[in-house]
Amino acid sequence: MSTETKCNPDLVRERAKCTFDVNELINLFYGSEKATKERRHFEDAVLAVKELKDAIPEEYLSHKERYENGVRKATILRDVYRDYKAKHNRDPPPNQITKAVIKDISPFLLHNGMFVPTIAGQGTPEQQAEWLPKAESMQIIGTYAQTELGHGSFIRGLETIATYDPKTEEFVLNNPTLTSFKWWPGGLGSTVNHCVVVAQLYINGKSHGIHPFIAQIRDLDTHKPLPGVKVGEIGPKMGFQTANNGFLGFDNFRIPRKNMLMKNAQVLKDGTFVKGINEKLTYGTMVMVRVGIVGDCSFYAALAATIAVRYSAVRHQSHIKASEPEAQILDYLTQQHKLFIAVASSHVYRNAYLWMEKMYTNVMKELSQDKQDNLPELHATACCLKAVCSRDAGSLVEECRLACGGHGYMASSNLPLTYGVTIAAVTYEGERTVLLLQTARYLMKAWMAALKGKVLSPSVSYLLNSLKESKKPWQNTPEGIVKGFQHVSFGKVKAAYETIQKYMKQGKDYEDAWNLASVQLVKASEAHSRAILCEVSWEAVCSSSASPNLSRVLQQLAQLYLTYWTLETSGDLLLYSNITKDDLIILRDKYEELLVAIRPNAVGLVDGFDLRDEILNSTLGSYDGRVYERLMEEALKSPLNQETVNSSFHKYLKPMMEKAKL
Numbered sequence: 001m002s003t004e005t006k007c008n009p010d011l012v013r014e015r016a017k018c019t020f021d022v023n024e025l026i027n028l029f030y031g032s033e034k035a036t037k038e039r040r041h042f043e044d045a046v047l048a049v050k051e052l053k054d055a056i057p058e059e060y061l062s063h064k065e066r067y068e069n070g071v072r073k074a075t076i077l078r079d080v081y082r083d084y085k086a087k088h089n090r091d092p093p094p095n096q097i098t099k100a101v102i103k104d105i106s107p108f109l110l111h112n113g114m115f116v117p118t119i120a121g122q123g124t125p126e127q128q129a130e131w132l133p134k135a136e137s138m139q140i141i142g143t144y145a146q147t148e149l150g151h152g153s154f155i156r157g158l159e160t161i162a163t164y165d166p167k168t169e170e171f172v173l174n175n176p177t178l179t180s181f182k183w184w185p186g187g188l189g190s191t192v193n194h195c196v197v198v199a200q201l202y203i204n205g206k207s208h209g210i211h212p213f214i215a216q217i218r219d220l221d222t223h224k225p226l227p228g229v230k231v232g233e234i235g236p237k238m239g240f241q242t243a244n245n246g247f248l249g250f251d252n253f254r255i256p257r258k259n260m261l262m263k264n265a266q267v268l269k270d271g272t273f274v275k276g277i278n279e280k281l282t283y284g285t286m287v288m289v290r291v292g293i294v295g296d297c298s299f300y301a302a303l304a305a306t307i308a309v310r311y312s313a314v315r316h317q318s319h320i321k322a323s324e325p326e327a328q329i330l331d332y333l334t335q336q337h338k339l340f341i342a343v344a345s346s347h348v349y350r351n352a353y354l355w356m357e358k359m360y361t362n363v364m365k366e367l368s369q370d371k372q373d374n375l376p377e378l379h380a381t382a383c384c385l386k387a388v389c390s391r392d393a394g395s396l397v398e399e400c401r402l403a404c405g406g407h408g409y410m411a412s413s414n415l416p417l418t419y420g421v422t423i424a425a426v427t428y429e430g431e432r433t434v435l436l437l438q439t440a441r442y443l444m445k446a447w448m449a450a451l452k453g454k455v456l457s458p459s460v461s462y463l464l465n466s467l468k469e470s471k472k473p474w475q476n477t478p479e480g481i482v483k484g485f486q487h488v489s490f491g492k493v494k495a496a497y498e499t500i501q502k503y504m505k506q507g508k509d510y511e512d513a514w515n516l517a518s519v520q521l522v523k524a525s526e527a528h529s530r531a532i533l534c535e536v537s538w539e540a541v542c543s544s545s546a547s548p549n550l551s552r553v554l555q556q557l558a559q560l561y562l563t564y565w566t567l568e569t570s571g572d573l574l575l576y577s578n579i580t581k582d583d584l585i586i587l588r589d590k591y592e593e594l595l596v597a598i599r600p601n602a603v604g605l606v607d608g609f610d611l612r613d614e615i616l617n618s619t620l621g622s623y624d625g626r627v628y629e630r631l632m633e634e635a636l637k638s639p640l641n642q643e644t645v646n647s648s649f650h651k652y653l654k655p656m657m658e659k660a661k662l
């Protein structure tokens with residue numbers, strides 16, 4: 001981090017006010033002092049590579065140049081990872097340094113994030129032995145090709161066909177229609193030479209559902225598409241410009257039988273199909289990534305909050321009191337209301353991610369012992385938390401951007417790009433509504449089990465408790481608020497269930513009744529997620545090992561999250577819990593008190609995310625607060641500023657002005 005001496009004086013004053021040890025917060029957030037040291041050490045190693053520094057901001061590059069620069073840097077970054085592993089005999093620690101290098105999304109994201117994990121999770125030991133060493137060492141580069149032009153959410157409807165030919169012991173891949181073309185996979189455009197293709201399996205004319213296959217699509221030497229492969233890039237998007245998303249179609253393209261990933265289901269040489277123990281295990285990589293996305297949401301909220309809080313400490317505009325100098329905009333309570341929820345939410349998502357990671361690891365362990373009892377709970381929880389955290393994080397990033405006024409609209413603030421990338425997570429890895437409806441299926445089942453008095457899984461056990469105990473008087477404590485959110489979820493689950501029953505009594509079948517109740521079902525899933533986020537984050541704060549000074553601030557942040565959402569969803573609480581108008585007024589006052597209490601620590605709190613200037617990549621958010629200098633320095637990099645008079649003057653403006661004289 002830069003030294004205090006070069007800092008904007010407002011930031012120096014803010015840091016002096018902080019009531020806790022920022023290093024303690026950093027170590028707590030990242031797990032330990034050792035984890036912080038190792039992460040910083042690795043980040044240093046990456047940032048020391050001169051070739052990874054961009055000469056000019058990426059926004060000035062063409063689409064093609066931007067991609068090529070992305071690939072160039074991704075390959076260098078890959079070398080740094082490899083060297084670290086060779087030297088330390090372990091992978092680099094979790095870090096976000098890719099953001100400092102690639103800025104947008106790496107063309108290797110899908111290779112590391114889904115191609116390798118799918119081979120590891122869906123391949124037999126023999127298949128893993130064959131593919132993993134090549135993939136991990138980057139002898140081959142892959143992606144995860146599932147979504148098609150016509151189908152993304154409903155994957156049973158995928159149209160890519162893999163027909164088994166027992167004579168040659170091969171699968172024949174075909175994309176018979178335009179809508180069957182793969183569309184979206186990252187890296188597919190021009191980067192990868194392999195992919196996991198999710199396709200409908202046909203044996204002797206019989207369909208056996210969707211399965212993952214490994215296909216080599218480009219020649220390893222020339223990189224040309226292999227015969228029978230039509231592949232390309234899908235063009236510019238809201239973000240993800242360097243992710244190199246692509247399309248792909250096969251025309252009678254043959255792959256060996258061993259290329260079907262057969263950990264779950266198998267096709268024997270003679271074409272016998274052996275079903276797996278649970279066909280949904282084929283969806284395993286998506287579950288893992290959904291858990292990871294909750295962690296990503298923590299990062300994006302932290303990044304946007306760091307930029308906006310530091311900027312708000314430096315920026316002065318208008319007066320709170322006419323007699324005083326122009327105020328730091330961070331002193332306006334409305335600004336605190338916009339920003340502190342982003343700081344608090346980052347901690348909430350982080351705790352939820354750690355909680356989900358544990359659940360995921362346990363279920364994977366159980367699955368390896370053929371125990372599937374807790375898989376539905378994992379799937380349902382990953383779906384709703386991914387859906388709610390990504391949407392909320394997108395809104396928080398946008399709010400932080402808006403909170404930076406006009407400068408937040410500058411690409412150099414890094415907030416527009418961050419918004420584009422964060423909001424993508426609402427759609428990828430399962431569209432929000434679709435995932436919330438998956439959780440709703442689970443909630444309806446849990447509700448029916450609760451009605452029968454059965455024991456429920458831990459994450460939904462509150463439904464049974466709420467059913468058994470009549471509503472107790474509202475308590476304006478964090479624990480009381482958590483209970484309140486559980487009552488809301490309980491009430492919404494019950495109402496959605498009863499709505500389905502109502503439509504069925506009117507003669508509708510279950511599917512139509514489900515569709516008619518689906519707005520309520522989505523809301524029930526959201527309420528369930530909110531109850532989990534509140535409970536998990538409050539418990540994490542209460543059981544943390546933080547010192548009293550830090551603990552006080554972390555509790556304030558967690559309470560801010562609880563109170564913010566109580567006030568945001570007061571209508572629901574009035575409907576489904578025993579909260580009263582008076583309680584809400586007390587909580588409104590409490591919320592204002594929390595904003596005021598957090599205010600002196602605002603800069604310390606974002607320093608506690610320990611995001612380096614290179615990761616922030618923002619004129620507004622640097623540690624030293626040299627906002628205006630950086631804005632001007634960045635503006636001067638514009639190619640339009642490299643010449644005094646642009647040729648368009650002579651070509652267009654002057655002729656126009658001269659014509660106007662006639």
Ligand SMILES: CCCCCCCC/C=C\CCCCCCCCCCCCC/C=C/C(=O)SCCNC(=O)CCNC(=O)[C@H](O)C(C)(C)COP(=O)(O)OP(=O)(O)OC[C@H]1O[C@@H](n2cnc3c(N)ncnc32)[C@H](O)[C@@H]1OP(=O)(O)O
Pocket residue numbers: 094109110113114144146147152153154155156186280281283284286287288289291292293295296298299300302303350375376379427428429430431434435438441442609
């Ligand atoms: C400062 C802060 C620092 C913080 C630092 C934090 C660091 C931590 C971060 C990360 C950690 C690392 C983790 C790794 C992350 C790596 C990320 C990199 C990758 C990013 C990728 C971005 C690019 C995007 C890729 C993609 O989008 S790939 C394509 C994704 N596609 C989808 O998601 C499709 C969505 N659709 C579906 O999943 C399904 O179609 C469906 C909606 C689930 C429906 O399926 P269907 O077969 O039709 O089932 P149903 O009939 O509806 O249900 C039947 C039954 O099955 C159950 N079910 C369904 N799915 C599952 C499942 N997965 N598991 C178990 N069970 C399942 C369902 O519940 C039903 O059950 P019941 O019948 O009992 O109700």
Ligand SMILES: Cc1cc2nc3c(=O)[nH]c(=O)nc-3n(C[C@H](O)[C@H](O)[C@H](O)COP(=O)(O)OP(=O)(O)OC[C@H]3O[C@@H](n4cnc5c(N)ncnc54)[C@H](O)[C@@H]3O)c2cc1C
Pocket residue numbers: 110144145146147150151152153154183184185186240245424427428429430431432433434437
């Ligand atoms: C940036 C980005 C990167 C991606 N990367 C990859 C990748 O690497 N590999 C890959 O395979 N895919 C990738 N995808 C594709 C992504 O997984 C899909 O876009 C996503 O799963 C949503 O599917 P869809 O586009 O078909 O949306 P649709 O399902 O068509 O959604 C459109 C609307 O229909 C609604 N809808 C659909 N079904 C239902 C239903 N059953 N009930 C109620 N409403 C419904 C949705 O809620 C939504 O409002 C990526 C997408 C993006 C945006």
